[in-house]
Amino acid sequence: DGGITQSPKYLFRKEGQNVTLSCEQNLNHDAMYWYRQDPGQGLRLIYYSQIVNDFQKGDIAEGYSVSREKKESFPLTVTSAQKNPTAFYLCASTSGEGTDTQYFGPGTRLTVL
Amino acid sequence: RKEVEQDPGPFNVPEGATVAFNCTYSNSASQSFFWYRQDCRKEPKLLMSVYSSGNEDGRFTAQLNRASQYISLLIRDSKLSDSATYLCVVKGGTGRRALTFGSGTRLQVQP
Numbered sequence: 001d002g003g004i005t006q007s008p009k010y011l012f013r014k015e016g017q018n019v020t021l022s023c024e025q026n027l028n029h030d031a032m033y034w035y036r037q038d039p040g041q042g043l044r045l046i047y048y049s050q051i052v053n054d055f056q057k058g059d060i061a062e063g064y065s066v067s068r069e070k071k072e073s074f075p076l077t078v079t080s081a082q083k084n085p086t087a088f089y090l091c092a093s094t095s096g097e098g099t100d101t102q103y104f105g106p107g108t109r110l111t112v113l
Numbered sequence: 114r115k116e117v118e119q120d121p122g123p124f125n126v127p128e129g130a131t132v133a134f135n136c137t138y139s140n141s142a143s144q145s146f147f148w149y150r151q152d153c154r155k156e157p158k159l160l161m162s163v164y165s166s167g168n169e170d171g172r173f174t175a176q177l178n179r180a181s182q183y184i185s186l187l188i189r190d191s192k193l194s195d196s197a198t199y200l201c202v203v204k205g206g207t208g209r210r211a212l213t214f215g216s217g218t219r220l221q222v223q224p
Contacts, residue, residue: 033211040121042200042214043157058211090156100145100204102212104156 003027004105006091011110013085021076021108023091030095032074033102036060037088046089049074078110085112114139117215119201125221130191134218136184136201145204146177148186150197151217157200160186191222 004025013019023032031050035043045058049068063082068074074093078085088109092102119136126132138146146163161168163175163184174187184201201215 035214040216042117042216044214045211048211088154100212101147101159101162104158107156109154 004091004093004103006089006105006108008108009106011108013110013112015112016080018077018079019085019110021078021089021091021110023074023076023105024072025074025091025093025103025105026072027093027095027103028071029093029103030071031093032068033092033094034058034064034066034074034076035090035092037090037107043090046076085110115215116140116213117201117203119215119218121216121218123219123221125223126191127223128191128193130222131187131189132191132220133188134186134199134201134220136186136215136218138182138184138201138203138213140203140213141179141182143182143203146175146184147202147212148173148175148184149200149202149214151200152197157214160199188220191220193222193224196220196222 007022033048034046037043044060046064047066049055052071055068065077090107091105094102117138148160149157150160151157161170163177167176172189176185198217198219200217203213
């Protein structure tokens, strides 16, 4: 089955530790996105990548980093510089030009203790 | 001012009722519009795109008013399974490939 997978579903980390969230898609989509959602809030864009080896900052990139070495993979690292990392993180992808429909992975709930 | 604004609700309606949600957006150059549905603690899923001429999908009707910069979603004959948060989503203007999400309107359909 084609889709987007994120792992793990739940993640707990101590304050000050970096943590990497996985996002993999087998939809052959060009563009991938990372969003953060806080309770009662909409999704806010962290980073996006329209093509392999290229990515752009979104609205709230500070304290986060990404890489796009493969088309299928777009991991997000939450660094110790992110002041409030506890949130629901969602990865999405689109096929690229001509379509705006985004397909989401199931999300990772990160809790920093 | 938020780029995309929605009434957070909750809208509590009985089964079979008709309910409407509105959403306003601030960027007049916005190009594409969508309604997504998000169940509690789950990822958002596309409900429907919104076209200038209005469009309908079963019990759901979406309308776009570019002049007033608002989008609406009408749900007829509400079902218990319609209970969810409905996110208004806009594709931004010049050069912005990513989508901008509203905070969502929560709907609770009651038996």
